[in-house]
Amino acid sequence: MTSLPRGAWQDVARATGLLSPGGEVAATVFAEMSALAARTGAINLGQGFPDVDGPDDVKAAAVAAIQAGVNQYPPGPGIPELRAAVADHQRRRYGLDVDPDTEVLVTTGATEALAASVLALAGPGDEVITLEPFYDAHAAVVALAGATHVPVALAPTPEGFRLDVEALRAAASDRTRIILVNTPHNPTGTVLTRAELEVVAQVARERDAIVVTDEVYEHLTFDGAVHVPVATLPGMAERTLTISSSGKTFSLTGWKIGWVHGPAELVTAARTVKQFLTFVSGAPFQPAIAQALADDETPRALARSLAARRDLLCSGLREAGFDVIVPRGTYFVVADGARLVERLGLTDVEGSPAGGVELCRRLPELAGVVAIPMTAFCRAGSATHERLRTAVRFTFVKQEHVLREAVDRLVALRHP
Numbered sequence: 001m002t003s004l005p006r007g008a009w010q011d012v013a014r015a016t017g018l019l020s021p022g023g024e025v026a027a028t029v030f031a032e033m034s035a036l037a038a039r040t041g042a043i044n045l046g047q048g049f050p051d052v053d054g055p056d057d058v059k060a061a062a063v064a065a066i067q068a069g070v071n072q073y074p075p076g077p078g079i080p081e082l083r084a085a086v087a088d089h090q091r092r093r094y095g096l097d098v099d100p101d102t103e104v105l106v107t108t109g110a111t112e113a114l115a116a117s118v119l120a121l122a123g124p125g126d127e128v129i130t131l132e133p134f135y136d137a138h139a140a141v142v143a144l145a146g147a148t149h150v151p152v153a154l155a156p157t158p159e160g161f162r163l164d165v166e167a168l169r170a171a172a173s174d175r176t177r178i179i180l181v182n183t184p185h186n187p188t189g190t191v192l193t194r195a196e197l198e199v200v201a202q203v204a205r206e207r208d209a210i211v212v213t214d215e216v217y218e219h220l221t222f223d224g225a226v227h228v229p230v231a232t233l234p235g236m237a238e239r240t241l242t243i244s245s246s247g248k249t250f251s252l253t254g255w256k257i258g259w260v261h262g263p264a265e266l267v268t269a270a271r272t273v274k275q276f277l278t279f280v281s282g283a284p285f286q287p288a289i290a291q292a293l294a295d296d297e298t299p300r301a302l303a304r305s306l307a308a309r310r311d312l313l314c315s316g317l318r319e320a321g322f323d324v325i326v327p328r329g330t331y332f333v334v335a336d337g338a339r340l341v342e343r344l345g346l347t348d349v350e351g352s353p354a355g356g357v358e359l360c361r362r363l364p365e366l367a368g369v370v371a372i373p374m375t376a377f378c379r380a381g382s383a384t385h386e387r388l389r390t391a392v393r394f395t396f397v398k399q400e401h402v403l404r405e406a407v408d409r410l411v412a413l414r415h416p
C-alpha cells in the first residue's frame with residue numbers, strides 16, 4: 001500500500017502527538033527511547049515497569065490454575081471470586097460499599113477499563129476533561145470516542161505539581177460529560193489532595209458530569225501521603241467509575257488484570273462496550289489476583305521500598321544538576337533539565353537551547369541513561385507543554401543496584 005488508509009487511528013495518532021503534518025505516523029517516544037536504550041546499552045529509566053516480578057505465591061496460584069484447567073473463557077464480568085475480592089478490597093481499604101454482582105467489571109488491565117468507560121459514556125459533542133500532563137491512553141480514548149479533549153493543568157509549584165482548580169472551574173461547561181482524573185498521577189507523581197478532589201467533585205455535581213478515576217497507583221504513595229478515592233467523597237459514589245489494576249500494585253504488569261467499579265448503571269454501560277472489545281481475558285490470572293487482593297502487606301512493602309528508591313534517584317538527579325519535583329506516589333519523578341542544558345551548552349537543530357526531547361536523545365551518549373521528555377504527556381502548543389519544555393520523567397521502579405549505577409552515571413554529568 002502506498003499511502004496510509006484513512007480512519008479513526010488518525011484521530012488517535014493526532015491526539016497523542018504521533019501524526020506528522022505529512023500524515024506519517026511516528027513511533028511513540030517510549031518506543032524511540034527504549035530502542036535508543038537497547039542500541040546504546042543505556043539504562044532504561046524511561047518506561048515504567050518493574051524489573052522484579054510480583055509475589056511467588058501469586059505466580060504459583062496462576063500456574064496452579066493453568067494446571068487445574070482454568071484455560072477457557074471466564075464469565076464476561078469476571079470470575080465471581082475476583083469481583084468479590086475487588087469489592088472486599090474497596091470496603092476494607094476505603095469503606096466503600098460495592099456490590100460484586102452488579103457493580104464490578106473485570107477488564108484487560110486498567111487500559112481496557114478506561115477505553116470501555118469513555119467509549120460507553122462520551123461521544124461527539126461531549127467534552128472530556130483530563131489533567132495535563134496526561135497519561136497518553138487518556139487522550140487516545142477520548143479521541144476514539146470522538147469526544148473533545150479539554151486538558152486542565154497540573155502546574156509545578158513549591159508544593160509539587162498541583163491542580164489548577166480555577167482552570168478546572170473555567171474548563172467545565174454543560175458539555176462536560178466526563179472528568180477523567182488520575183491519582184496518584186502519572187507522569188508527575190502527584191497525589192491529589194482531598195481539597196483538590198473536592199473541587200473536582202463540586203464541578204462534576206454542578207455540571208452533572210461523570211467522574212472516571214484512574215487509580216492504578218492507589219497503593220504506591222510515600223511520606224504518609226493519603227490516596228483519596230474520588231468515590232469516597234460525599235455524593236460521588238453515584239457518579240464515579242473507579243478504575244484500578246493489579247499490574248502496579250503487585251508488580252505483574254504483563255498480566256493485564258484490571259477492573260472498574262461504580263453504580264450498576266454506569267458499570268452496565270462500560271460492560272456493554274467491553275464485551276465487544278475483548279469479551280474476557282486472563283482466565284488463570286483472575287483467581288491468582290483474587291488471592292493477591294487479600295494481601296495488604298505486599299503493596300505496603302512495595303511502597304516503602306519505592307520511597308527509598310525514589311530518594312536515591314532524586315538525590316542523584318539533583319547532584320547531576322537537575323531540578324527535581326519530589327513525587328509523593330507512583331513510579332516516576334519529574335526533573336527539569338534547564339540548568340543542565342545551559343551548563344552543557346546543549347542545543348537543538350536550530351541552535352536554540354535544547355528542550356526535553358533533545359536532552360533525552362542525548363542522555364544515553366552523555367550519561368548512559370534514558371528518560372522520557374515531559375512534553376510527550378502534553379498537548380502540543382499548550383501552556384503546560386511550554387512550561388515543561390525542559391522537563392523529563394525518570395522511573396525509579398528498578399532494582400537498587402540498577403538505580404545506583406544510573407545515579408553514578410548521571411552524576412558524571414557534573415564533570416563532563
Ligand SMILES: Cc1ncc(COP(=O)(O)O)c(C=O)c1O
Pocket residue numbers: 048108109110111112135182185186214216244245246247253256257258
Ligand atoms: C495512569 C495509568 N493508567 C493506566 C495504566 C495501564 O494500566 P494496565 O497495565 O493495567 O492497563 C498505566 C500504566 O502505565 C498508567 O500509568
